[in-house]
Each structure stands twice: as structure tokens, then as C-alpha cells.
Amino acid sequence: MATKENINELFDSFNKQRIMVIGDVMLDIYTKGKVERISPEAPVPIVSVTESFSRLGGAANVAQNLKALGAEPILCSVIGKDEKSNDLLRLMQEQGMTVSGIVRSDERITTRKERIMSSNAQMLRVDTEDTFDLSEKEHSALMRAIMEIIENDEIGGIILQDYNKGVLTENLIKEVIEIAKTKGIVVGVDPKKKNFLAYRDVTFFKPNLKELREGIGMNSKEESIDDILRAVDTLHEKLNCRFLMTTLSERGVLIKDYETETYHHLPAHLRKIADVSGAGDTVLSVAILCLVCRQDARTIASLSNLAGGLVCEELGVVPINKERLLEECKKII
Numbered sequence: 487m488a489t490k491e492n493i494n495e496l497f498d499s500f501n502k503q504r505i506m507v508i509g510d511v512m513l514d515i516y517t518k519g520k521v522e523r524i525s526p527e528a529p530v531p532i533v534s535v536t537e538s539f540s541r542l543g544g545a546a547n548v549a550q551n552l553k554a555l556g557a558e559p560i561l562c563s564v565i566g567k568d569e570k571s572n573d574l575l576r577l578m579q580e581q582g583m584t585v586s587g588i589v590r591s592d593e594r595i596t597t598r599k600e601r602i603m604s605s606n607a608q609m610l611r612v613d614t615e616d617t618f619d620l621s622e623k624e625h626s627a628l629m630r631a632i633m634e635i636i637e638n639d640e641i642g643g644i645i646l647q648d649y650n651k652g653v654l655t656e657n658l659i660k661e662v663i664e665i666a667k668t669k670g671i672v673v674g675v676d677p678k679k680k681n682f683l684a685y686r687d688v689t690f691f692k693p694n695l696k697e698l699r700e701g702i703g704m705n706s707k708e709e710s711i712d713d714i715l716r717a718v719d720t721l722h723e724k725l726n727c728r729f730l731m732t733t734l735s736e737r738g739v740l741i742k743d744y745e746t747e748t749y750h751h752l753p754a755h756l757r758k759i760a761d762v763s764g765a766g767d768t769v770l771s772v773a774i775l776c777l778v779c780r781q782d783a784r785t786i787a788s789l790s791n792l793a794g795g796l797v798c799e800e801l802g803v804v805p806i807n808k809e810r811l812l813e814e815c816k817k818i819i
Contacts, residue, residue, distance in 0.1 A: 488776075488785040488819055497812050499779045501556035504639055506587070508632065508662060509545030509647030509654055511563040512597035512615070513574050516541070521604045533604055542577050543599060544767075545647035547805070548676075551771035553581055554805035560639065562587030562632050563653055564624050566596040587635055589627045594618075597651055619655045628653070629661060636665060643672045643778040645770060646685070650678040659684045674774040676766055677701070683724055690729040690777055690786075691721075692770055698732050711740065711751050718742055729777070731787055733769060739791045743783040750784045755795045755818075768806050769794040789815060 488496050519533040542550050549559035561583060565571045567590045574596060575585050597615040601608050620628065635641070644666050648654045659681060666673045667687065674690040682701040685691060695714070698704060702724070704717045718730050722744055731741040735754070742749035773790040781789075792814055793806045 487782050488789065488815070493812065493815055493819060496776075496779060496781070497556075497808065500775045500808075503552075503557040503642045503775060503778050504560065505552050505557050505774060505778070506560045506562060506632070506635065506641050506644045507545050507549045507552070507647060508562045508587075508644065508658075509548070510597065510649035510651035511542070511546040511561065511565060511574065511588075511653075512544040512599060512649070512651070513570050513577075514541045514543035514547075515539075515598055515600040516603060517600060518603045521609075531604070531609065533602055533609065540573055540577065541804075542574070542581075544597065544649050544651070545645075545653075546574065546578065547767040548645055548647050548771050549578075549583060550581055551768050551805045552775070553583060555771065555775060555808050555811075557775060560584055560587050560635055560641070562628065562635070564589045564591050564594065564620060564628055566590065566594050567592050568596055570596040570598050587631050589624065589631055591621075591624050591627075593621055593624060594652070597649075615651060617651050619652045620658065625655065625658060629658065632662065633665070636669060636671075641669075641671055643674065643774050645774050646673065646675045646688070647767070647770065648676060648678040648681065650680050654681060656681050656684045663687055672774070672777055674770055674777060676770045685727070686725050688725070688727045690731065690773060691725060691727045692731045692733065692766075692773065693721075694733045694766070695735070714740055715742070715749065729783060729786065731773065731790075733766065733791075733794070739769075739787050741783045741787040746783070748783060750787055752784075752787050752791050755792060765794040765798050768797045772806065772811075788818065792818065 518537040519535040521531040523532055525532050549561040552559040594616040600612045602610040672689040675685045675688050676692050679700050702720050728745050733739050738753040740751045769790045772793040773786050776786040793811050
């Protein structure tokens with residue numbers, strides 16, 4: 487358990503961890519400008535562009551959160567061979583990340599999300615993506631890369647970050663979990679609806695309330711903590727994971743440890759919310775590092791819940807600031 491006496495030691499222990507991140511990566515493109523008039527062609531605003539930049543998104547944002555926390559992320563995914571793939575690889579290298587787990591394929595394009603902004607508000611988002619499952623060729627290439635890294639590196643944990651873009655197929659999920667079990671590697675998951683029940687026997691599973699509802703057919707009117715706990719227990723019967731943590735937006739988080747049969751409901755911290763984009767990536771990054779460092783359920787939920795709130799104060803997808811998180815942790819422990 488994290489205390490005022492050992493919190494610095496816990497944060498220092500993050501620096502020793504090598505975490506593999508497998509999932510859908512994407513390029514987040516921000517186009518900012520001023521709106522001073524309406525188009526004569528249609529009743530839409532004209533944005534005069536003043537700035538454009540790109541950031542790592544999706545599973546790559548999980549990796550950059552791990553990097554910001556001092557860990558060594560190893561990102562494994564499949565991207566295209568297009569111009570945007572070069573931009574994504576360049577951003578990874580600029581942050582000191584290895585690209586050894588990235589497979590480039592001529593069968594798909596690199597996922598990108600372009601956000602059109604004015605006065606710090608998002609006006610429009612344009613997605614360019616392929617969402618079909620990996621082909622046999624892509625699957626084999628990615629699994630070879632994953633196996634080579636696991637055999638040659640001391641991996642402390644694996645994160646499966648699913649955005650339903652085709653990388654985390656049911657077969658790949660099961661293969662990775664089986665490998666992790668034989669190697670004794672903890673696995674944390676941020677799921678999406680498509681393969682929600684494919685993550686059996688992982689260590690840590692983190693749906694949000696909407697995903698929990700859809701995943702087990704929970705009645706949307708069942709909103710009390712007791713209702714949610716019953717839904718979590720139903721999900722555990724299907725997945726057999728040790729930790730189930732459900733994020734509840736403004737109601738905080740609920741975590742249950744099925745080894746000790748204990749649960750904790752932690753309220754959200756009051757924040758000035760600017761943008762929730764990428765908050766789930768931050769939550770999972772902090773949670774898996776706490777898990778690898780053998781923290782208890784309450785510490786896992788408390789630190790990751792706090793981190794998710796902090797990044798919501800920033801506009802756009804940004805990684806957590808480790809020093810600020812540490813200072814905020816000291817206030818609540």
C-alpha cells in the first residue's frame with residue numbers, strides 16, 4: 487500500500503519497468519485556427535489555420551504515458567506504409583521509444599484522427615482509418631515481433647489497448663494471454679465491445695460503465711454501486727480475472743480484487759475538465775505500473791483515478807506529468 491513514507495519509492499520503482507503495449511495505434515492531428523466568418527458556399531464556419539501538429543494516439547498514447555512515468559514501453563502494432571506512418575514512427579523515435587514492435591503493412595492505412603479547433607474548442611473531427619481484422623500475414627508478422635521481444639527482453643507487464651481498429655483480434659488476444667500465463671507476466675486490458683469477453687484469465691480488466699453495460703447486457707437503469715458490483719461479479723464469472731476496475735466518469739472508479747474479495751469505490755476528484763481525450767490511456771498506464779510494482783487494489787485505483795483526472799485538465803491528448811502526479815498523490819494519501 488502506498489503511504490506518505492513510501493510514495494517516492496513507488497514512483498522511483500516505475501523507472502525499472504519494461505511494459506509491452508499491444509493494440510491500435512493512431513496519429514492525432516490538431517489543426518487550430520480562427521473563425522471570423524461563415525462560408526458563402528454553405529452555412530459553416532471558415533477556419534483560418536494558424537497551427538497544425540500531430541501527437542501519438544491510441545495505444546501509442548498509453549506508451550507515451552508509460553514513458554512519462556519513467557518506464558520503458560515497447561509498443562507492438564500494425565500500421566500502414568503511407569506518409570502518416572512515417573510521422574508516427576518519427577514521433578515515437580523523438581520520444582525515445584523503440585519501433586522494433588511496429589509492423590508496417592501495405593494492406594491497411596495508418597489510423598489518424600484530425601481535430602479542427604478554434605478558441606480551444608473542437609469544431610469537427612475527421613477520421614481516416616481501416617477497421618478490419620488483421621490478415622493472416624499481418625497476424626503472423628505481429629506475433630513474431632511480440633514473441634521475439636518477450637524472449638529477449640525482461641517484460642514486467644503487457645497492456646492490451648483495444649480501439650476496435652483490427653489489431654486485437656480474438657486469436658491474437660488468446661495467443662498473447664497464453665504466452666503471458668506461461669511466462670508469469672501480468673496483463674492489463676482496456677477493452678472495447680467487439681472482443682469484450684475474449685480476455686479471459688487476464689490480471690486486470692478496465693471497462694467503463696457503458697462498456698460494462700453493453701458487455702454483459704446490464705440494464706442502463708441499474709445505477710447504484712450495488713447494481714454495478716453485481717454486474718462486475720457477473721463479468722468476473724465470464725473472465726476469471728483478478729482485478730476488475732470500472733471507471734464511472736464523474737462518480738470515480740470501482741475496483742474489486744477477486745483474490746482478497748475486497749472492493750473500493752473511490753469518488754472522482756473535482757477538476758476543471760478541458761478534454762477527456764486519452765484519459766483512459768493514462769488510467770491504464772498508471773494502473774499497470776502499480777500492479778507490476780505489487781500494489782494493492784486501493785492504491786491502484788486511487789493513483790490511476792487521480793492521474794486520469796489530471797490529464798482531463800489539458801486540451802488534447804497529452805501524457806501525465808509524473809512530478810505533478812506525485813505531488814497530488816502526497817495530498818490524498
